[in-house]
Amino acid sequence: MMQVGAGRDWPLAGGDVGGTYFSRLEDITPENVSSLGLAWDYPLYTNRGQEATPVEIDGVLVTSSTAGRAVALDAATGEEIWRFDPEIDMQANRVACCDMVNRGVAVDDGRVFVATLDGVLYALDFKSGEILWQADTHDGSGRGLSSTGAPEVAGDVVLIGNSGAEYDVRGFVTAYDVETGAARWRFYTVPHDPEAGPQENPELEEAVTTWDPESRWDVGGGGTVWDAIHYDPEFDAVYIGVGNGGPYHRAKRSPSGGDNLYLSSIVALDPETGRVKWHYQETPGDSWDFTATGPMTLTTLEIDGEETPVLLHAPKNGFLYVIDRRNGKLLRANALVFQNWTSGINAETGRPVMTPENADYSTGPKIIYPGTPGASNWHPFSYNPQTGLYYGAVLEMGNLMMMTPGQKPYKEKGINSDASLIFTPDLPAVLPGLPSFVQEAVKALPEWSRVEEGLDKSELRAIDPLTGETVWAAPYAGWQDRSGVLTTASGLVFAGDVRGFFNVYDAESGDLLKSIDTGASIIAAPMTYEVDGVQYVAVMAGWGGGGWPYVPRYGAAYERRNDGRILVFKLGGGETPKPDKLPPLEPAPAAPEDLFADASPETIAHGRALFFDNCAICHSNQHRSISPDLRRMQPYTHEIFNDILLEGLLVQNGMPSWGDLLMEEDADAIHAYLIGEQRRIRAVELELQKEGLPLDQPSAALLSNY
Ligand SMILES: O=C(O)c1cc(C(=O)O)c2c(n1)C(=O)C(=O)c1cc(C(=O)O)[nH]c1-2
Numbered sequence: 001m002m003q004v005g006a007g008r009d010w011p012l013a014g015g016d017v018g019g020t021y022f023s024r025l026e027d028i029t030p031e032n033v034s035s036l037g038l039a040w041d042y043p044l045y046t047n048r049g050q051e052a053t054p055v056e057i058d059g060v061l062v063t064s065s066t067a068g069r070a071v072a073l074d075a076a077t078g079e080e081i082w083r084f085d086p087e088i089d090m091q092a093n094r095v096a097c098c099d100m101v102n103r104g105v106a107v108d109d110g111r112v113f114v115a116t117l118d119g120v121l122y123a124l125d126f127k128s129g130e131i132l133w134q135a136d137t138h139d140g141s142g143r144g145l146s147s148t149g150a151p152e153v154a155g156d157v158v159l160i161g162n163s164g165a166e167y168d169v170r171g172f173v174t175a176y177d178v179e180t181g182a183a184r185w186r187f188y189t190v191p192h193d194p195e196a197g198p199q200e201n202p203e204l205e206e207a208v209t210t211w212d213p214e215s216r217w218d219v220g221g222g223g224t225v226w227d228a229i230h231y232d233p234e235f236d237a238v239y240i241g242v243g244n245g246g247p248y249h250r251a252k253r254s255p256s257g258g259d260n261l262y263l264s265s266i267v268a269l270d271p272e273t274g275r276v277k278w279h280y281q282e283t284p285g286d287s288w289d290f291t292a293t294g295p296m297t298l299t300t301l302e303i304d305g306e307e308t309p310v311l312l313h314a315p316k317n318g319f320l321y322v323i324d325r326r327n328g329k330l331l332r333a334n335a336l337v338f339q340n341w342t343s344g345i346n347a348e349t350g351r352p353v354m355t356p357e358n359a360d361y362s363t364g365p366k367i368i369y370p371g372t373p374g375a376s377n378w379h380p381f382s383y384n385p386q387t388g389l390y391y392g393a394v395l396e397m398g399n400l401m402m403m404t405p406g407q408k409p410y411k412e413k414g415i416n417s418d419a420s421l422i423f424t425p426d427l428p429a430v431l432p433g434l435p436s437f438v439q440e441a442v443k444a445l446p447e448w449s450r451v452e453e454g455l456d457k458s459e460l461r462a463i464d465p466l467t468g469e470t471v472w473a474a475p476y477a478g479w480q481d482r483s484g485v486l487t488t489a490s491g492l493v494f495a496g497d498v499r500g501f502f503n504v505y506d507a508e509s510g511d512l513l514k515s516i517d518t519g520a521s522i523i524a525a526p527m528t529y530e531v532d533g534v535q536y537v538a539v540m541a542g543w544g545g546g547g548w549p550y551v552p553r554y555g556a557a558y559e560r561r562n563d564g565r566i567l568v569f570k571l572g573g574g575e576t577p578k579p580d581k582l583p584p585l586e587p588a589p590a591a592p593e594d595l596f597a598d599a600s601p602e603t604i605a606h607g608r609a610l611f612f613d614n615c616a617i618c619h620s621n622q623h624r625s626i627s628p629d630l631r632r633m634q635p636y637t638h639e640i641f642n643d644i645l646l647e648g649l650l651v652q653n654g655m656p657s658w659g660d661l662l663m664e665e666d667a668d669a670i671h672a673y674l675i676g677e678q679r680r681i682r683a684v685e686l687e688l689q690k691e692g693l694p695l696d697q698p699s700a701a702l703l704s705n706y
C-alpha cells in the first residue's frame with residue numbers, strides 16, 4: 001500500500017504518488033494559522049492563467065507558467081536559481097481553446113520535464129535548468145494541437161498528451177525515454193478511418209467497432225488527454241483521462257451511434273508497451289464535452305469490508321466515481337450535482353442510463369446539466385485520509401446546447417465542435433435575443449424553471465467519497481470562481497479564490513479560520529513543504545484557463561489586473577502586497593472617421609460572423625479583459641490592423657497570424673465590424689461619462705459564445 005501524503009518535500013504535483021494533495025506536515029494548525037502571512041512572492045511577468053502546482057525537493061521549488069515556461073527558486077527565500085524561457089511558436093494560440101496555461105512539471109532523478117504550448121517536451125537539468133533533450137510531441141502533424149498538461153513519469157518513460165478536441169485532433173499520448181527523449185510508444189485514444197488500414201493495436205480494433213464506419217474521421221474524433229496522466233506504481237499502470245469527442249454531438253461524429261471508445265474514459269496503460277490493461281468509459285457516446293481528463297486520486301478505501309485500491313475521479317459529467325484499480329471495475333458512482341443526462345449509473349454494468357429526452361440536442365435545443373465547464377474540471381481535489389473526505393470545487397450549472405442540422409465542412413485547424421452553447425447563468429439575459437422558435441422551445445423544457453430560479457452555484461465541498469454526500473460546503477463568488485485544494489494532517493484545508501483571497505478552513509467543520517486578501521485571483525491548487533524546520537504553503541496566482549478573456553467582475557484580476565505571481569506563506573509571515581487598483585476606465589477612443597465609414601451592412605455582418613468564428617474565443621471585447629478589447633483600439637492600431645491580423649506582426653505577443661485563412665477583404669470586414677462596435681461603445685460611454693456614471697456597466701456580451 002502506498003503511503004498517503006507528502007512529507008517535508010512535495011516531489012510530485014499532487015504531493016504523493018496517489019496525487020492526494022494531502023500533506024503530513026503539522027506545524028501550521030487551526031490554533032496558529034491566524035498568524036499565516038507572506039514569506040515571499042515571485043513575479044511571473046505574465047497576465048495569463050496560472051494552473052500549476054509547484055514541486056519542491058531539497059529546498060528547491062520548481063514550477064511551470066504561461067505556455068510552458070519554467071522556473072526554479074530557493075524554496076525558503078524565493079531567490080531565482082534558474083529560469084527556462086523557451087522559444088515558443090505562438091502561432092499555437094490559433095488552436096488553444098483555453099488560454100496559454102500549463103499545469104505543471106514532473107521531476108524525476110535530477111530531471112525536470114515540461115511541455116510547451118506548441119507541443120515540445122523538454123527535459124531540463126534540475127540543478128541548472130539546462131536542456132538535456134527535447135522532443136516535438138506533435139510531430140508537425142498539421143493539426144490543431146496544443147499542450148497544456150503536465151508530463152508524468154512512469155518508470156523509465158515520461159508521458160505527455162495534448163489538447164485540441166474542439167479543433168481537429170485525434171487524441172494521443174506518447175511515452176519518451178526519460179534519459180534520451182527517444183519515443184518509445186504512442187497510444188491513440190480513438191481509432192482512425194478503418195478504410196485507411198488496420199488500427200495501431202488490437203484495442204483500437206475493438207474500439208473501432210463502437211464507431212460508425214462513416215464517422216467524421218476527417219475531424220479527428222477528439223479524445224485529447226489534456227490533463228491527467230497518472231502513474232500507479234502499485235499496479236505498474238498509467239491511467240490516462242481521455243477527453244471529449246469532436247464534433248461534440250455523436251449524431252454528427254458517429255451518426256449511427258455507438259460508445260465511441262475511448263472517449264471520455266479512464267484507460268489504464270502498460271507503461272512498457274502502451275497497451276491497454278483496462279478501461280472504464282464514464283460517458284459512452286459523449287455529446288457534451290464531458291471529458292474524463294480531470295485529476296485522479298489513487299488511494300485505498302474500505303469498501304464492503306475490504307481494503308480496496310481505488311481511483312477517485314470527479315470528471316465534468318457530474319458524478320464522483322470510485323473505480324477498482326486492479327481491474328477498472330466500477331465500485332461507486334454518485335452524482336455530486338443536479339444532472340439530467342442520465343437517470344443514474346447501473347451498478348451492475350457500470351453504464352449510465354441515458355436520458356436522451358433531456359440531453360439529446362440533435363432533436364432540438366436542450367438544457368443539459370452539468371454544462372460543458374463541468375461539475376468539476378481540472379482543479380485538483382484533495383483526499384484527506386484522516387477525515388476520510390474528498391475536498392474540491394464543485395460547480396452546479398448547466399447549459400443550453402443547440403446544433404444546426406446537417407454536417408459542416410471540415411475546417412483545417414479550426415473549431416469543429418459544431419454546437420452552440422449558452423451557460424445557464426447567462427440564459428435568462430440571452431434568451432430574448434434568440435429566434436422566437438428557440439425561445440419557445442427553451443421555455444417548454446422542464447429545466448427552464450430551474451434556470452429561472454437561479455439555482456446555479458459554485459462551492460468548495462467536503463465530500464464523502466463513497467456516497468458523494470456533502471459534509472460541508474463553502475461558497476465561491478460565482479461560477480467562474482473555483483480552485484484547486486490542499487489539505488494537511490493538522491486538519492486544515494487551503495484553497496484560493498478568484499476574488500483574490502487565500503483561504504484556510506477547518507477540515508472537519510468547514511469553518512473559515514483565515515483569509516488573506518492577496519489582490520491576485522487564484523485558481524491553482526496550493527502545496528506545502530518544509531525547509532530548515534519552517535513549513536511553507538505556496539500557490540500560483542493568476543486568473544485564466546477556459547473562458548480566460550471573460551474576467552469576472554468580482555475578481556481581483558478585474559480590479560487590479562492579472563499579474564501572475566507565486567505566493568508563499570508561513571507562520572508569522574508579513575503582509576501580502578496587493579497590486580495597485582486599475583484607474584477608472586476612459587471612454588473608448590474615437591475610431592478614425594473615414595475608415596470603413598461606408599461599409600455595407602453585408603460587409604459588417606460578414607465581419608461579425610468571421611469575428612465570432614475565429615476571434616471571439618480570445619477577444620471577449622469586454623472591459624478589463626486579459627486580451628485587448630478591440631472596441632478600444634488606438635488610431636495607430638487601426639493603421640496596422642491588417643499587419644497584425646494577416647502578417648503576424650504581434651505573433652511574439654501571442655496574437656497569431658491569420659494570413660493563411662483570411663483574405664484581405666475578410667480582414668477588412670472584421671475591421672469594419674469592430675469599428676462599428678468601437679463607435680457604438682464610445683457613444684454609450686461618452687453618455688455615461690456625461691451622467692457621471694461608471695463606464696464599466698455589466699456587458700451585454702456574455703461568455704457562452706463558443
Ligand atoms: O478538449 C480539449 O482538448 C480541451 C483542452 C483544454 C486545455 O488544454 O486547457 C480544456 C478543455 N478541452 C476543456 O474542455 C475545458 O473545459 C478546459 C478548461 C481549461 C482550463 O484550463 O481552465 N482547459 C480546458
Ligand SMILES: [Ca+2]
Nearest residue numbers: 165166244289
Ligand atoms: Ca474540451
